[in-house]
Amino acid sequence: MLNKNSKIYVAGHTGLVGSAITAALKRKGYSNIVGRTFGELDLRRQEDTESFFAAEKPEAVILCAAKVGGIMANNTLRAEFIYENLMIQSNVVHAAYLNGVKKLVFLGSSCIYPRDCPQPMREDHLLTSPLEYTNEPYAIAKIAGLKMCEAYNMRYGTDFIAVMPTNLYGPNDNFNLTGGHVLPSLIRRIHLGKLLENGDMDGIRADLRRRPSEGFNGSETEEKIMELLSQQGIHGEKPQIANRKSQIAVSVWGTGKPLREFMYSGDMADATIYIMEEISFKDVVPAGTDEIRNTHINIGTGEEISIRDLARMVKETTGFRGELVFDHSKPDGTPRKFLDSSKLRSLGFRHATSLREGMARVYDWYLEN
Numbered sequence: 001m002l003n004k005n006s007k008i009y010v011a012g013h014t015g016l017v018g019s020a021i022t023a024a025l026k027r028k029g030y031s032n033i034v035g036r037t038f039g040e041l042d043l044r045r046q047e048d049t050e051s052f053f054a055a056e057k058p059e060a061v062i063l064c065a066a067k068v069g070g071i072m073a074n075n076t077l078r079a080e081f082i083y084e085n086l087m088i089q090s091n092v093v094h095a096a097y098l099n100g101v102k103k104l105v106f107l108g109s110s111c112i113y114p115r116d117c118p119q120p121m122r123e124d125h126l127l128t129s130p131l132e133y134t135n136e137p138y139a140i141a142k143i144a145g146l147k148m149c150e151a152y153n154m155r156y157g158t159d160f161i162a163v164m165p166t167n168l169y170g171p172n173d174n175f176n177l178t179g180g181h182v183l184p185s186l187i188r189r190i191h192l193g194k195l196l197e198n199g200d201m202d203g204i205r206a207d208l209r210r211r212p213s214e215g216f217n218g219s220e221t222e223e224k225i226m227e228l229l230s231q232q233g234i235h236g237e238k239p240q241i242a243n244r245k246s247q248i249a250v251s252v253w254g255t256g257k258p259l260r261e262f263m264y265s266g267d268m269a270d271a272t273i274y275i276m277e278e279i280s281f282k283d284v285v286p287a288g289t290d291e292i293r294n295t296h297i298n299i300g301t302g303e304e305i306s307i308r309d310l311a312r313m314v315k316e317t318t319g320f321r322g323e324l325v326f327d328h329s330k331p332d333g334t335p336r337k338f339l340d341s342s343k344l345r346s347l348g349f350r351h352a353t354s355l356r357e358g359m360a361r362v363y364d365w366y367l368e369n
Helices: 016-027 046-056 071-076 078-098 133-156 182-197 201-210 222-231 265-278 307-318 342-346 355-368
Strands: 008-011 060-063 103-107 160-165 167-169 249-253 262-264 297-299 323-327
Touching: 008 016, 016 167, 016 265, 046 078, 060 078, 060 265, 071 078, 071 133, 078 103, 078 133, 103 133, 103 265, 133 160, 160 265, 167 182, 167 265, 167 355, 182 201, 182 249, 182 307, 182 355, 201 222, 249 307, 262 265, 262 355, 265 297, 297 342, 307 323, 307 355
Parallel strands: 008 060, 060 103, 103 160, 160 297, 167 262, 249 323
Antiparallel strands: none
């Protein structure tokens, strides 16, 4: 059993989920938390990973280190997404086994489920039909990770649990204009639209200094910055958008019709720690069958929202008064991604943060950081 002095390695401790998990562990009184930046430890390298585990001997591991991104990044960096994720998770899981780790929680993704999966998506829908093409390499890597945990438990008696979170958001998210996930990308782009609407070029420059984009760092001429904004769908006085009503418009990829589920990273952190403390592999093994599969746990809220309504909520949260224009020439991705989290609820966990509340927290954090 773990105690408050147990050494816990959080792989990916500076990222969106890892930073939330690290903070939650500290709040719960855990005092021996280990983390390494990418510069300190490259988990893609087997020898380096095994040397780290042999030296540190963690009792528990929370594996949230991964290469992640939105539709564009997944679709254009297909080789990087499958290679890097396969290497990271394979090296960590195997090193954890070799060094006697008592408990490992592996974080996957809801994109493991088929493109046209029945909704809501249950754990036993895994591998029942083809994946969404745009994120197929990433999904295959994550499926391999959960199957690896399952196989090691069956072969070696380890206690490695795989969890599949829904779309996550929170502080320390990736607010990249082109490679980020939908919610942080929308927050930043609509915030920049608000600054443009207010004629606040100094604010736009400050934003680009904090988070450079496409080689821009805020030092460029106003004309160049306006070109960048326009390329990112943030349009000023003369955009090429038909039937536009207001002076400032922000474009949103796709039709706005797809439905998505979002969970605040703090709630995901609490769910992860709950599973680390309370749930073992034996608790998720299906009864009455000789074939052990689908032992992973969906982590979701049970609530969904359309991309159109999500964008409108971001608009309200930021105070942007301009127009949202949906760009039908861009892909929508999977029509609906809604997790069935009844297994998680049956194991005793429920989320606490509403989408509107969490979005307000993230926007406040973005403004302060």
